[in-house]
Amino acid sequence: MSEQLAGRRDSTSTIESATIQPIPLDQRHGTNRDMFTIWFGTNIMVLSIVTGGLATTLYGQPAWSAALGIIVGNLLGAIFMALHSAQGPRLGVPQMIQTKGQFGSWGALLIVVIVVCMYLGFFVSILVFGGQSLASAVPHFSSKAGIVLLAAASIAATIWGYSLIHAYARIMTYLSGAVLLLAFIWVFVVHPVPHTFFGTGGATLPGFASTVSASAVWQLAYAPYVSDYSRYMPAKTGSRPAFWMSYWGSSIGSILPMFLGAGIGLLLPGMDTIPALTKATAGISLLVVGVFSIGVAATNAMNLYCATLCTITIVQTFLPHVTARSRERTLVAAGLCTIALAVALSSGSGFVATYNGFLTLLLGSLVPWTAVNLVDFYLVRHGDYVVEDFYKRDGGSYGRVNWPAVLCYLVGVAVQIPFMIIGTAYTGPIAKALGNTDVSFIAGLLVVSPLYYFTVRAVARQRAAVTVEEIPALVHGETRA
Template sequence: MVTQAKDSLIETRSIDMIPDHERHGKPFNQFTLWFGANMQITSVVDGALAVVFGADALWAFIGLLIGNILGGAVMALHSAQGPRLGLPQMISSRAQFGVLGAILPLILAVVMYLGFASTGTVLSGQAINGILGVQNPAIGIIIFGTLTAILALLGYKYIHALGRVATVTGILGFTYLTIMAFVKFPVASLFGVKPFELTTFLLAVSLSAGWQLTFGPYVADYSRYLPRSTPQSSTFWNTFLGSVIGTQWAMTLGVIISAASAAGFGGSFLKNQVGYLGELGGLGLIAILIYIVIVIGKLTVNTLNAYGSFMSLLTITTALSGKKTASTTLRTLFILGMIAASVCVALFASKDFLNLFKNFILVLLMVFTPWSSVNLIDFYCISKENIDVPGLYDPKGRYGAWNIPALVSYFAGVIAQIPFMAQALYTGPITKMLGGTDISWIVGLVVTAAIYYPWAKSHNVAPDDMIYPEEYLLAAEKEKTNN
């Protein structure tokens, strides 16, 4: 059995269950991680888009807040599973989809991670070049990729440490940027300029809700080391508040910047996001400090993407091989492979390709809304938080290779969203009737839940209590004896 001391340098565990004697940390670490990961430049861009797409600054702010609260609640419910199960998020989803069935959403998750990591690497490379004063984009991109690789390889503890650093730098940097926005722009006059429009308001809700929902497939990866006695409410609220406050603050700054640009104050933020924030902060040393804040924030979320992608790849490969653990070497190869791929895309792709790729990634987000619906309904309402852990690794066990109710409900939820989509690659007919309003994520949640809940309840295979793997029980007994 793989063992790991709490103070070891490099994380050795991956898809296996975390024993009680290796559990550590406090719920507040979830707050700092998700606050730091969301207080970053891409959140600013997402908030700015709400105004670019036509919303008044006031209604964009309110819509983004509602979306963050709704999506953040779903995301935090996933996080609350971590201490109870001690498992990565996508391994636990085998209880709903089956050992092999869980591979289907995982493949799309890996593609999503690659897309977000690539676009994030481009922005961070620009910030690093601004710090170093160089023009060659490859320099900043490669440096950022290297930093991401190091932190993802070190693992869980260092990712949380980075989250704490990002929280401090994010608060300092974004407080300063917010003050400068109020100094340079007539902020009060930017709000309430346009009348309320339902279409643009709901679009703002969807932008922020979609942002939060994308964390669902890996959020429990970062709470699974918390002691099993950790109250679910503590994990939920720390994750929820960290993610919602950090995201809403950054998105609100984006709303202000975009509204000011539309009113003729300052340049265009979306044409040069990194340079714009540097100029908003000031010139010289101040701009460099702002670039450092940008790099730390993006490094946090990019490390989450790299770590989550290797977890997803291991979940796929071990389902096919039948293994319950993965070696440190394999873990390293998966992390380096994903980061190398994201760096290559960032280096060699044209700007047009990156824009198309980002749009494709936005379309992929529709696959995670029904996944969240299935996972949460099963965990909290059907299985009542009881999992047969050994069965998660055995396609001939309790959960089988394929779970038909979950898979049918999942794909029904995906298909039901298509007429309601409003993306660059496709706009659904019902969306056109609604004037361009994208409510696909709401439809995905409701349709999937309506199909899955009664079907899964009548075919419930969950145990009455948690069933732990033998090695977990042996470790617990050994720890009790030693004490």
């Protein structure tokens, strides 16, 4: 581990040397404020506006119901996101490396592979929406050209790494925040909204629940990589400040642009959110779309960076003696970016509906993992892990496969299926009985959290009993088969 622990303190002017190695205490840096800006600055972008627009354009909610659903979903989902963020300063390792402490070295691969696919999916979605927004605001500029431009900016930040991404987010906190405020004033004050905008009719339970779910999964989607951006924080930072700064940065930074998307959906019904944003901000649309597209590149750099770390984690599981540094991160990031770019350039119409289905599947796969991870970290082990064992091929004290965790995860995925609604392709029987309302993430959390906790306790008691039985035999020099 000496080679893995070696390194230097990186700055925005140097390429980050570390990848998935533990960050030594003498290389930790940053302040609590960094946890706010990294999540506030990168959430104000086109994709969060599109996600907020689902409340009114796809789920058909009036202003008050859309706003309430967005607030409830983000505040609820951000709890779990911020609990993961608080793990970073304690352990100093990426989130998916830490997951080996719950699932074992090979058992964690199930989750890591899903996470790689997930962040590539987000990477593609952001490229598509960002490219479309640039094409809608810049004359004679195609969406494919915008996709390529944003991909290039994203991979550059990924190659530079952690410190540059944090610096990028600090700048976007002020720049995107100011432009978002200007957009609200321009859309809803300079051009007064019609009196029907705040109508109270039309709210439905399925539409409200879907808005809550979409907002919650927006936050939950950060869970598999949120501690990647707090692992350099000094250990003395503590869990509580890291939690609250991440919580408020991500929730407020998401709620505000989602409000804008939902409002534009009511102002210009029948239009896709991106063209509607350009039309609603006519006169300043180039500024608005331009700044939000810069924000897109920052967020996509985070997605690509973490997909890259996860891919390196997969390789390291089978080749534990391979030490990946900046060069390997560059090569892996280039390969993943090429795949995502090919998919984004070939995407057709109806991408919003596809994105909504992607959110549902994403929620179903993330909820059981987050339940297992948080229960294990906070209630079972209380943050006490042997970091060196994360990097051993046999998993060290955590083994190759921790079957209680894996089985609880699979049960959590299965139990959500009857509660799910996946676009027009599938509606679960319980969701149908609830008036086409998707509450799958609630079912997953309520089942997996106690199931894992009591399963782990039962296994621990059984092992303790076996140990006690073996003591007489050991005393008399006997062995057990």
